[in-house]
């Protein structure tokens with residue numbers, strides 16, 4: 001197997017997402033717009049609740065109950081779960097890059113701040129790409145969120161190779177900094193052409209930019 005080992009963030013790298021898609025379905029019949037629902041949730045502490053969920057401290061059913069309490073909604077759990085999970089669409093140039101890297105025998109891992117509902121959903125929706133991965137480091141499973149050092153230590157442990165032989169690709173600057181602080185090489189994803197340039201700069205064999 002080739003080194004370095006490559007870690008990809010999911011959200012806004014392998015796939016894009018927008019919570020407004022969930023809010024549009026959640027708000028149906030509630031007499032409130034999707035934007036109003038989103039803004040209300042943000043104002044009432046959604047980020048903290050999501051961090052509890054995505055660090056594995058609460059289960060999906062409890063998250064659903066807490067989100068109902070935080071909003072003016074009253075959905076049962078199956079309805080909530082169906083509305084919540086479908087927020088992703090693919091980043092095709094990155095899917096092409098992943099297929100090329102796998103064909104060259106690079107080891108690929110996903111390193112994602114996520115929750116059981118979203119990860120289960122995107123692993124089905126993106127199976128063609130994600131089935132090429134050797135493993136998954138998911139915040140709700142390892143109990144730590146990026147940019148915490150513990151998250152990146154879990155990545156290194158899964159790779160079974162020194163941190164300096166791991167490259168972490170993430171769109172969020174704080175996560176890039178966290179990866180670097182843990183001794184990994186990190187690249188901030190801005191767009192695919194610049195990612196290809198950055199990867200080539202650290203010796204990864206990438207296809208020519210289209």
Ligand SMILES: [Mg+2]
Pocket residue numbers: 009010011012013170171172
């Ligand atoms: Mg991201």
